[in-house]
Amino acid sequence: MPSLSDRLTPEQRERIRQALDGARQDVAEVLGLSPELVRANIFEAVDGHLALVADLTSNMSGRPQELTLTVEPGQGAVGTAYATGEPVLALGEAGWSGYLVGADQADKPHPELRWILSMPVPTRSSTEEPLFVLSVDGIRESRSPEELARALERLSYWSLLILALAGTR
Secondary structure (H helix, E strand, O other): OOOHHHHOOHHHHHHHHHHHHHHHHHHHHHHOOOHHHEEEEEEEEEOOEEEEEEEEEEOOOOOHHHHHOEEOOOOHHHHHHHHHOOOEEEEHHHHHHHOOOOOOOOOOOOOOEEEEEEEEEOOOOOOOOOOEEEEEEEEOOOOOHHHHHHHHHHHHHHHHHHHHHHOOO
């Protein structure tokens, strides 16, 4: 079966990028941050691992190595969200609390990354793996777990919008 990103038309890709930009700006507003400090992206399952979809991002320019990031299910914030089917809030100042990526990928994330919000986007069946993971993160400025939890709640809307725009259920 082709990957989600392979099935998208150019129009769907553009609409999803616009939704990612909306999610990024929404989270920035909730957290009282400049939108320039917040980024958004999608990870999907490819060959047993999760890969960042390089052309479905918002504000991820400047560090091309980040666009090649892959994680294993259960690894990092994205992989944990994917494996558990539950949203994940990861804090950099807490040493990532067990949400570290593999050693071969450790130099790829932005060195000023402070927090990550990862929302798995499920299929209609609760027994299947998520279709993809919507991830929004912040650089340079930290926020409290309580503030980030409020922002994470907003990602439910954006993940469902992106799911609808992808025409996948």
